[in-house]
Amino acid sequence: MSMKVSTRQVDGVTILDLSGRITLGEGSVTIRDAVRDLLAKGQKKVLLNLADINYIDSSGIGELVSAFTTVKNAGGELKLLNLTKKVQDLLQITKLYTVFDVRDDEASAISSFTK
Amino acid sequence: MTFEESTSTLPSSLLSATDDGHTGIARIALADSTTSRVSYTLDSTLDSVNKVEQTAEQYAQRAGFDEDTIPYIAMAVREAAVNAVLHGNAYDLTKHITASFETTSDDLVIRITDQGPGLDPDTLPDPLAPENILRGSGRGIFLIRSFMDEVNFRKLHPGTELTLIKHRTPAQSGT
Numbered sequence A: 001m002s003m004k005v006s007t008r009q010v011d012g013v014t015i016l017d018l019s020g021r022i023t024l025g026e027g028s029v030t031i032r033d034a035v036r037d038l039l040a041k042g043q044k045k046v047l048l049n050l051a052d053i054n055y056i057d058s059s060g061i062g063e064l065v066s067a068f069t070t071v072k073n074a075g076g077e078l079k080l081l082n083l084t085k086k087v088q089d090l091l092q093i094t095k096l097y098t099v100f101d102v103r104d105d106e107a108s109a110i111s112s113f114t115k
Numbered sequence B: 001m002t003f004e005e006s007t008s009t010l011p012s013s014l015l016s017a018t019d020d021g022h023t024g025i026a027r028i029a030l031a032d033s034t035t036s037r038v039s040y041t042l043d044s045t046l047d048s049v050n051k052v053e054q055t056a057e058q059y060a061q062r063a064g065f066d067e068d069t070i071p072y073i074a075m076a077v078r079e080a081a082v083n084a085v086l087h088g089n090a091y092d093l094t095k096h097i098t099a100s101f102e103t104t105s106d107d108l109v110i111r112i113t114d115q116g117p118g119l120d121p122d123t124l125p126d127p128l129a130p131e132n133i134l135r136g137s138g139r140g141i142f143l144i145r146s147f148m149d150e151v152n153f154r155k156l157h158p159g160t161e162l163t164l165i166k167h168r169t170p171a172q173s174g175t
Helices: A027-041 A058-073 A085-093 A106-111 B012-018 B044-064 B070-088 B138-148
Strands: A006-011 A013-022 A045-056 A076-083 A101-103 B028-031 B036-043 B096-103 B106-113 B150-156 B159-167
Touching: A006 A027, A013 A027, A013 A106, A027 A045, A027 A058, A027 B012, A045 A085, A045 A106, A058 A076, A058 B070, A058 B138, A076 A106, A085 B138, A101 A106, A106 B036, B036 B044, B044 B070, B044 B096, B044 B106, B070 B096, B070 B106, B070 B138, B070 B159, B138 B150
Parallel strands: A013 A045, A045 A076, A076 A101
Antiparallel strands: A006 A013, B028 B036, B036 B096, B096 B106, B106 B159, B150 B159
């Protein structure tokens, strides 16, 4: 199953609800394009909701990192929401869990963005 | 391709999953009293990567690994196949990758080969090093090593063979 993404806005934060797989050739380019579009529109507070991401490979991890650095370099913030255990394990194995700001509650994640 | 197909007792699901005539896949099966081994030759495409991953998952299930371990074996094999297709053969459709799956009494052994310029594992940057932690790539081999018990590289002429081994427990070996 390829990745799907839908976008919504809550209190100035853009939430990308992702579902499916983030792998080479499936979801990785989609995330890149979505983040680029948001930055082009000046939307620099980005919350990636990964609750329905059931699989991610090294390319997908790399894409999350690239999205994180792209937003950060543009002066914005990118945070992760609702990681599945598998994704959380992968981020811990790769020592990225503490690099990202990982949240498990949407309301508090939204309020954590810089006003 | 001119691979001969064995009539040994192979899972029919693998046949239907792979012998579709569109991906240039071929296979050869070898069997003896102690091991079963099947090899596939595939085009250098992402479709091949997905098929190798699915096949690995089925072999891991047949080898008796638990449901927590199977996805990580499949992921390791996927990463190896991605390396072969992307970094080894660079999507060159004149080149192929092979994937062989062997279940012994002790191990599940998967070998992935490519026809690329070769890979020296000693030159790979450490993805956990602070200077590399924010790189957008370079974690594939690291994940393979994290999920498998043994990982061996062998230089081919041309190409690379990657051997991934996961040990079966005595209970699994008895199934």
